[in-house]
Amino acid sequence: xxxxxxxxxxxxxxxxxxxxxxxxxxxxxxxxxxxxxxxxxxxxxxxxxxxxxxxxxxxxxxxxxxxxxxxxxxxxxxxxxxxxxxxxxxxxxxxxxxxxxxxxxxxxxxxxxxxxxxxxxxxxxxxxxxxxxxxxxxxxxxxxxxxxxxxxxxxxxxxxxxxxxxxxxxxxxxxxxxxxxxxxxxxxxxxxxxxxxxxxxxxxxxxxxxxxxxxxxxxxxxxxxxxxxxxxxxxxxxxxxxxxxxxxxxxxxxxxxxxxxxxxxxx
Amino acid sequence: xxxxxxxxxxxxxxxxxxxxxxxxxxxxxxxxxxxxxxxxxxxxxxxxxxxxxxxxxxxxxxxxxxxxxxxxxxxxxxxxxxxxxxxxxxxxxxxxxxxxxxxxxxxxxxxxxxxxxxxxxxxxxxxxxxxxxxxxxxxxxxxxxxxxxxxxxxxxxxxxxxxxxxxxxxxxxxxxxxxxxxxxxxxxxxxxxxxxxxxxxxxxxxxxxxxxxxxxxxxxxxxxxxxxxxxxxxxxxxxxxxxxxxxxxxxxxxxxxxxxxxx
Numbered sequence: 001x002x003x004x005x006x007x008x009x010x011x012x013x014x015x016x017x018x019x020x021x022x023x024x025x026x027x028x029x030x031x032x033x034x035x036x037x038x039x040x041x042x043x044x045x046x047x048x049x050x051x052x053x054x055x056x057x058x059x060x061x062x063x064x065x066x067x068x069x070x071x072x073x074x075x076x077x078x079x080x081x082x083x084x085x086x087x088x089x090x091x092x093x094x095x096x097x098x099x100x101x102x103x104x105x106x107x108x109x110x111x112x113x114x115x116x117x118x119x120x121x122x123x124x125x126x127x128x129x130x131x132x133x134x135x136x137x138x139x140x141x142x143x144x145x146x147x148x149x150x151x152x153x154x155x156x157x158x159x160x161x162x163x164x165x166x167x168x169x170x171x172x173x174x175x176x177x178x179x180x181x182x183x184x185x186x187x188x189x190x191x192x193x194x195x196x197x198x199x200x201x202x203x204x205x206x207x208x209x210x211x212x213x214x215x216x217x218x219x220x221x222x223x224x225x226x227x228x229x230x231x232x233x234x235x236x237x238x239x240x241x242x243x244x245x246x247x248x249x250x251x252x253x254x255x256x257x258x259x260x261x262x263x264x265x266x267x
Numbered sequence: 268x269x270x271x272x273x274x275x276x277x278x279x280x281x282x283x284x285x286x287x288x289x290x291x292x293x294x295x296x297x298x299x300x301x302x303x304x305x306x307x308x309x310x311x312x313x314x315x316x317x318x319x320x321x322x323x324x325x326x327x328x329x330x331x332x333x334x335x336x337x338x339x340x341x342x343x344x345x346x347x348x349x350x351x352x353x354x355x356x357x358x359x360x361x362x363x364x365x366x367x368x369x370x371x372x373x374x375x376x377x378x379x380x381x382x383x384x385x386x387x388x389x390x391x392x393x394x395x396x397x398x399x400x401x402x403x404x405x406x407x408x409x410x411x412x413x414x415x416x417x418x419x420x421x422x423x424x425x426x427x428x429x430x431x432x433x434x435x436x437x438x439x440x441x442x443x444x445x446x447x448x449x450x451x452x453x454x455x456x457x458x459x460x461x462x463x464x465x466x467x468x469x470x471x472x473x474x475x476x477x478x479x480x481x482x483x484x485x486x487x488x489x490x491x492x493x494x495x496x497x498x499x500x501x502x503x504x505x506x507x508x509x510x511x512x513x514x515x516x517x518x519x520x521x522x523x524x525x526x527x528x529x530x
Contacts, residue, residue: 154483154484154497155507156484158495198497199498203483203484
């Protein structure tokens with residue numbers, strides 16, 4: 001811990017919890033007596049309290065928000081704990097210290113979206129990555145829109161109908177394979193939604209979703225694709241990930257509500 | 268074994284003087300040859316990425332503490348082999364040593380000793396590596412009892428390597444071989460017994476995945492459970508019905524027959 005020196009000890013002395021964002025083993029060892037909560041993509045230091053970051057958030061605010069929400073949900077910290085976060089912004093080494101209060105982060109449901117959905121967190125992450133990549137490059141340079149419904153596939157299939165033949169019929173492809181991501185991009189020019197099962201199997205493309213859209217409250221100005229996404233997640237336990245054709249943002253819906261909004265250009 | 272009788276051949280070609288000079292030349296050549304063997308082995312193994320593969324195994328660490336590495340030891344072994352071969356060749360050409368049965372036996376024995384040493388080194392490295400790999404795989408299972416499996420894998424590999432080495436240097440290994448056979452049989456037999464249901468489900472799962480008699484979203488009745496198919500994988504089928512999720516092993520799916528409900 002070159003950049004921080006000894007004053008870290010003073011900073012962490014009187015707080016309720018210490019959060020380490022993707023720490024190296026030596027940093028973790030040094031602060032082990034404070035029982036730190038480790039937040040990162042992988043639990044490399046075998047910490048007892050660990051929150052998995054599903055996305056490579058560039059923005060420190062997002063990282064802290066996700067970490068605090070996750071730790072609160074899984075009971076690693078009190079809802080009103082004072083927290084010191086040690087994170088890296090510029091380098092691979094810990095270089096930034098912020099002090100926050102867990103109560104300052106209202107429930108946004110981002111942690112819930114990944115950890116508490118029917119689908120596996122890695123599947124949701126993979127689909128988000130495909131959507132982000134699609135948003136960045138578009139399909140052959142033109143902006144495209146896409147709608148992925150992840151999880152609870154049986155129910156989603158029963159609340160939708162095919163627009164045409166299902167190109168994924170009798171195939172066993174899963175999101176996350178590089179070749180499949182290319183396929184998904186190619187098929188994104190088709191109208192309709194992709195249905196993806198809990199374990200990541202691509203069940204169908206070309207689905208026309210028929211949920212009842214009554215009482216779905218999504219921000220005004222979003223189109224039919226977002227309305228369908230919000231409605232299907234309210235009618236089932238699925239998560240919907242939408243790439244908007246008009247503004248290029250990736251949005252995630254759960255239980256009929258907009259949970260997460262990402263700008264593909266920032267990743 | 269039909270072998271060319273090199274010393275006799277050499278003696279028939281050269282006089283005693285030239286034979287001696289030749290043997291000295293062979294000794295010098297042997298130095299050069301063993302050095303180039305050392306260099307070549309080093310380069311080939313380095314290029315093959317052996318260093319990365321053996322990284323972190325105890326054998327490599329021990330080697331490091333002697334200021335060398337696994338690659339270094341293998342290369343040195345090769346060099347020693349080349350050099351001793353040169354010495355033996357030189358000796359037999361010059362007839363300086365006792366051209367007895369002893370030498371011809373030693374020449375025959377020497378390569379086998381080399382292979383045995385190589386088998387031991389490979390066994391140690393592979394065993395440790397296998398242990399690391401298995402324990403990496405099992406890392407998510409936080410059970411102290413699980414630690415025994417990587418150890419078991421490690422010592423099994425050690426055992427087989429030791430068997431190969433002992434067989435090479437001509438020690439009677441039949442008793443040890445029988446022990447290995449019993450051990451392998453026990454693993455296969457008990458494993459088969461323990462994994463019987465999993466294997467049956469896996470076989471049924473392959474059939475279900477290939478032929479897809481039902482797919483995700485279908486209304487089915489399997490083994491008294493009615494609902495919507497949520498997921499089919501190798502071992503199980505998940506059926507959901509109004510908040511209840513039935514996880515049916517695939518062997519039961521085939522055994523109980525499938526009812527597809529079309530309304």
